[in-house]
Amino acid sequence: MRKLNFILTFVIAVGLLATSCSKKMEPLDSSLFTANPSPLELVGSKVPVTVNGRYPAKWFDKKAEVVVTPVLKYQGTETLGSPHSYQGEKVSGNAITIYQAEGGAFTVNSNFDYVPAMKKSELFLRFSVSRKGNHLIDFDVKVADGIVSTAALADAKTVTPALAPDAFQRIIKEAHDADIMFLIQRAELRSSELNSGDVKAWKELVQEVYNDDRKNLNVEVSAYASPDGGYSLNDKLAAQREKNTSNYLKKELKKSKVDTDVNAKYTAQDWEGFQKLVQASNLQDKELVLRVLSMYNDPARREREIKNISSVYSELAETILPRLRRSRLIANVEIIGKTDEELVAATNSSAINELSVEELLYAATLNGVSKEKVYSLVTQKYANDYRGWNNLGDVYFAKGDYSKASQAYAKASSISSRAAEPKMNQALLAMIDGDNAKAEQLLGSASGANTLNEALGVLYIKKGDYTKAVQAFGDTKSNNAALAQILSKNYNKAQQTLNGITAKDATTNYLSAIVAARTNNTSGVASSLKSAIDKGASKTEILNDLEFARFLSNPDVKNMLGL
Incomplete structure (x- = not known):
């Protein structure tokens, strides 16, 4: 009977102790934490964040251990960041010690691998509290909203693949x-x-x-x-x-x-x-x-x-x-040599078989000529000339048939291992597949390719080096070049670049809307977003883009988005 009473007393004591500790180390208030940046921002292919926080005085149990893990929650799933460990002053361990009387400041760093679903997300700190090996409580504290994912607009698909040159002389x-x-x-x-x-x-x-x-x-x-x-x-x-x-x-x-x-x-x-x-x-x-x-x-x-x-x-x-x-x-x-008119006529008749390789390669650059037909003929008649295979790959690339483009570029590279153009184009395919390391290696062997700077510019954006991206693009008038200038916060130059694009598409107008948003031009946001939507931009994407969050209450923007 005495033994039973002793066990009951022990269990009740442990329970009271656990309850006491649990109440003492109750969930913390979000006001104790500051995320930088807030909202989070995509840099290259990563989402870096630093959270500064503080444990209040008397909150941290002297014998407790706390593991703090950044958690990014989105679309019903979550991604965990790097855990950070802390311990009370009576715990023997290697974690950072927090003293109960005064509490203590702490900093949590993390770097998430970005996926598009994270665009609409929330950042939490997850606290896991234990005492003497016994798990006591878990709780999450929200510290930031969403990700500004503008850098994700960098698009290797829109880079003009390198064309192997002809040596045609008039x-x-x-x-x-x-x-x-x-x-x-x-x-x-x-x-x-x-x-x-x-x-x-x-x-x-x-x-x-x-x-x-x-x-x-x-x-x-x-x-x-x-x-x-x-x-x-x-x-x-x-x-x-x-x-x-x-x-x-x-x-x-x-x-x-x-x-x-x-x-x-x-x-x-x-x-x-x-x-x-x-x-x-x-x-x-x-x-x-x-x-x-x-x-x-x-x-x-x-x-x-x-x-x-x-x-x-x-x-x-x-x-x-x-x-x-x-x-x-x-x-x-x-x-x-033959005039442009004569070459066009020849490519559309049986006389195409009489053209030299240089005439064929040049003719393929003229209006009214089927590039695929001409380059296919070059690969048949001059199978050991890498240029026909490379340029046929460019045709497939423009169609979005990246599998066939990859095969053509591989053939071109096998014929001429030193040729710059296939290397650059294979780098574009690597970036499209998300393999930036491979792309960087290939671009290192692509010196002399005619659109190399555009490819390098996109790679630098994906690496988060926006200064180098701007330098690589130079005076190029493209969406990617404007994006690099936006990410470098040179908004006037970015708008000049966008204005200079001949064939403006939905992305061009979308980027103009971002420039307007970052320069507090509400009417510019509304008009540019309308143009982007008219050209096929997604209203859902706009609603989820934090670049425009503070403009959603504007009547023009609301009506346009059907809010």
Whole structure:
């Protein structure tokens, strides 16, 4: 009986103690806590928050332990932040000690991974209280409302994927030449030279070019003398060689009915040609000769010093100097490519199969041409050219068919592992999939891609580095660029960017409404939101967006949203 009475007394005592403790450490008032920022704000892909609070004097039991966990509640679910532990002054442990008499301030930091459902949410601190290992009480205290999720508007889908460039030239310039050689100190044209295979082929080419409506022709004569024998002699010799060659060529052109001018010039001492031939030769002492050329600019001094190199001069006289006694016939040819109209017509007929890869790639950029058709043909006819695969991927990307785009970009990258464009475009797909680390790695290998800065700008927004995002976008006029400026709080610049967008969409107007909201322009909020709704913006999204919360009581905004 005594034993039973003792047990009952013990149970009652423990119960009273627990009840006493529970009452003592009752739920705290929300006025004790301040969240920063409030409301919360999305930064990159994270929602950081710092909550400063205080345990009141005499609230914290000397033997109690308290675990404080930030909790984000939204749409019937919740996400837990990082727990923080505290203990009373009579607890032996490693947690932060709070003294009962004076209480104590505390700071709780947390960083939530953002998901769109969190847009309409509430932040609580969850207190879990125990004493000597016995759980006493749990309670939640609300400390902040919702998340400003404007940064989530960054959209890699709207970045223009990088287009692999074509090398199409409307006018292609070519130069064709042939040499007429002369004997030492002579300027007479020799029949053996005039009837050489090179000269004959050159004249036939000139005739062919002149008769081709898509080619323009210009003819030159450049006559030379070798740099031995003195300047005065060589000047007269080179001039005579030029005159004889020009007269001969004019007669030949007239005979062939080729009506074109002959532009002629001569060089008295061809030191430049001499240096090139020596450099390319196998002369034993060619470095000595080249050193003389670099040391002396005076032609007479050069000639004298080179002749002093007796071991090499005789070889120069036999192998190098004779090749400098010449007249060069030069045919400058301009090949006129197809016009835009001709290319468009060709892509819409069987003539498409006759186009070169450069013509095809260029034609795909013209209005009235099916990009998918042309790029598909490029991948078939020029399967080892990465550009066709990359640009076909761009077509799929624009359609929103990211699976096919991914396959095309992968093929392009496998053909040319160093190509910048597929890397950049694969980075866009990685951002769309939420893999910003992969995107960053790919963009590091995409230097030179034509829309790289736009892709980098979006990546920096997603990383929360808004200053770098603004720098990357530069003067780009896009929704993403304006968003970066809004997040950097440069609202005037953001509105200028939005005004400069040619094809304004619902997001453009939505961002204008945010600029208006942040600059207290109520009429601007109403008019911009109306334009956004007219273009398909969701009224529900607007209602859940804390950017507009304080404007919902405005009559114009209320009527527009049907409130």
